[in-house]
Amino acid sequence: MSRTSVLSDEAWARIEALMPLASAKGGRPFRDHRRVVEAIVWRYRTGAPWRDLPAEFGPWQTAWKRHRRFSADGTWDRIHAELLSAADGAGKIEWAVSVDSTVNRAHQHATNLARSAGGPSNYRNLFAEPGDHGVGRSRGGLSTKIHHLVDGRGLPLVILVGPGQSGDAPMFPVLMGHLRVARPGRGRPRTRPDRVRGDKAYSSRAIRTHLRSRGIAAVIPEPSDQIGHRKRRGAKGGRPPGFDRDDYRGRNVVERSFNQAKQWRGLATRYDKLAVVYRGAAVLHAITLWLKRLGDTP
Incomplete structure (x- = not known):
């Protein structure tokens, strides 16, 4: 395998049939899908400019245009959904999920678009470019956030992008709303995990109520300010929420998923x-x- 070859024959055989055949109905058929997909993977793995793609991948414009198209028309998401369905059918998804986000710096090449037009991100339509372009100003400057909902072994089930200064808790119901894993054969998609692990940023009454109403165990610690507020209210503050400290140790898989992504x-x-x-x-x-x-x- 050459240095620029990034997909095994077995991996490519699994997704080859899921790739679109043509750019549009009646349009010219796509060619060299594997070479283009490997070019896209190589570019993001190395962080090189598109124009610096090795010649063996073909024209860099082809790789860029196809990645732009497949990102916006849902091709990547459809392939991801098919793989999740296959993994669930094979019993390879652990349904004790974890949630978190990571802030990534936006390079100056990513921040030279005017943001006066349009509004914030619309997370219902993941394939329409938001007015803020998913870039915001946080303490470290212009940045963007990747939000992950991962399974019990740390592989992403849902992926969202938003501005760097956005909060984590408001994104939680959006992430849960996009969790849909189709079952092999007939039946409704699975949308409910067994439990959700999150850090203190996800400790809110709305999130706990949402999970309780769906019969999902919440493994979320209570921050000190909420503990103090509850105690000051006395009996009206209610009982402390249940928290399984041993199970919470499994939340580190979402941190490891970001470490993998940042490779x-x-x-x-x-x-x-x-x-x-x-x-x-x-x-x-x-x-x-x-x-x-x-x-x-197995």
Whole structure:
């Protein structure tokens, strides 16, 4: 295998049939899908500019345009969803999920678009470019956030991108709303995990009520300010929420998932101007991880 070859024959065979055949109905058929996909993976893994793609990958414009198209038309998400369905059918998804986010610096190449037009991100339509482009100003400067909902072994189930200064708690119901894993054959998709592990940023009455109403165990510690407020209210403050300290130790898998994602330098630092393109790369990274798990022996 050459240095630029990034997909095994077995991995490519699993997703080849899921790739679109043509750009549009009646349009010219796509060619060299594997070479283009490997070019996209190589670019984000190294963080190199598109124009610096090795010649063996073909024209850099082809790789960029196809990645832009597949990010916006839902191709990457459909492949990700198919792999999740296959993994669930094989019993390779652990439904004790964890949630968190990571802040990544936005390079100056990603921040030279005017943001006066349009509003904040619309997380119902993941394939439309938001007015803020998923870039915001936080303590470290212009930055962007990747939000993950991962399974019990740390592989992403849901991936969202937002501005760096956005809070984690408001994104939680959005992440849960996008959790849909189709079951092999007939039946409704699975949308309810067994439990959710989150840090203190997700400790809110709304989140706990949401999980309780759906019969999902909340493994979320209570921050000191909430503990003090509850105690000051006396009997009206209610009982402290249940918290399984031993189970909470499993939350570190979401931190490790971000460590894995940041092995791709094009994700650790955002160079993409468009949020939909940057998120597409994060979904593609998740695809490569699920391909590896599906290749595991039982």
